[in-house]
Amino acid sequence: MEHIAGTRGPHSVKGKSFVVRRATLEDIPKVIVINRVTLPENYPEWFWREHLEKWGDAFFVAEVDGKVVGYVMSRVEYGAPNIAKGTLIKKGHIVSIAVLEGYRRRGIGAALMKAAIEALRDKYGCKEVYLEVRVSNEPAIRLYEKLGFQKVRVLPMYYLDGEDAYLMAMEL
Numbered sequence: 001m002e003h004i005a006g007t008r009g010p011h012s013v014k015g016k017s018f019v020v021r022r023a024t025l026e027d028i029p030k031v032i033v034i035n036r037v038t039l040p041e042n043y044p045e046w047f048w049r050e051h052l053e054k055w056g057d058a059f060f061v062a063e064v065d066g067k068v069v070g071y072v073m074s075r076v077e078y079g080a081p082n083i084a085k086g087t088l089i090k091k092g093h094i095v096s097i098a099v100l101e102g103y104r105r106r107g108i109g110a111a112l113m114k115a116a117i118e119a120l121r122d123k124y125g126c127k128e129v130y131l132e133v134r135v136s137n138e139p140a141i142r143l144y145e146k147l148g149f150q151k152v153r154v155l156p157m158y159y160l161d162g163e164d165a166y167l168m169a170m171e172l
């Protein structure tokens with residue numbers, strides 16, 4: 001039995017099925033490894049644990065055959081909206097997302113993003129979701145645009161190696 005609709009539960013794309021579920025403490029070491037092999041932006045273990053403790057309902061992993069192959073970690077902030085005009089709002093911040101190289105282009109990244117966005121909106125009451133992404137990171141930018149994010153502005157020299165970021169955001 002398989003289905004594609006929705007953001008959680010079993011998904012199957014061209015016979016390669018995956019499951020998106022809430023992250024647990026036991027997942028943190030695996031998530032740290034995935035982050036280290038996929039992205040130059042790495043964080044100490046306490047940072048991952050803090051996000052799980054505070055905003056765990058918006059921290060998901062994807063599994064294939066019982067193996068964790070991707071994650072999305074988020075946080076909730078209170079501040080000025082990036083898109084709408086007006087007063088302070090709750091904003092969901094997608095801090096980091098990655099899928100292991102051999103598991104890409106089967107919808108896992110999109111399913112992780114949808115799960116996080118839905119939780120930020122429905123469980124945390126966020127009115128906007130935003131993130132930063134390297135201006136050269138076309139796969140990620142395309143994924144975000146497909147989900148409805150827009151490029152709001154460039155953050156010059158955002159990364160340690162001097163690359164600029166796009167701040168991308170979407171109203172919820």
Ligand SMILES: CC(=O)SCCNC(=O)CCNC(=O)[C@H](O)C(C)(C)COP(=O)(O)OP(=O)(O)OC[C@H]1O[C@@H](n2cnc3c(N)ncnc32)[C@H](O)[C@@H]1OP(=O)(O)O
Nearest residue numbers: 096097098099104105106107108109110131139140142143
């Ligand atoms: C806030 C941040 O964390 S920014 C950093 C983001 N993370 C990274 O860059 C880590 C390295 N990259 C990755 O882990 C992955 O490439 C991700 C997370 C960006 C995308 O994960 P995937 O599981 O491959 O995405 P998914 O299969 O759901 O793709 C959804 C759509 O995004 C777009 N997309 C994804 N990858 C690509 C690509 N390489 N080229 C063009 N479009 C792409 C496509 O529109 C795709 O839909 P399609 O396959 O039907 O054409």
Ligand SMILES: [Zn+2]
Nearest residue numbers: 094095131132
């Ligand atoms: Zn960020």
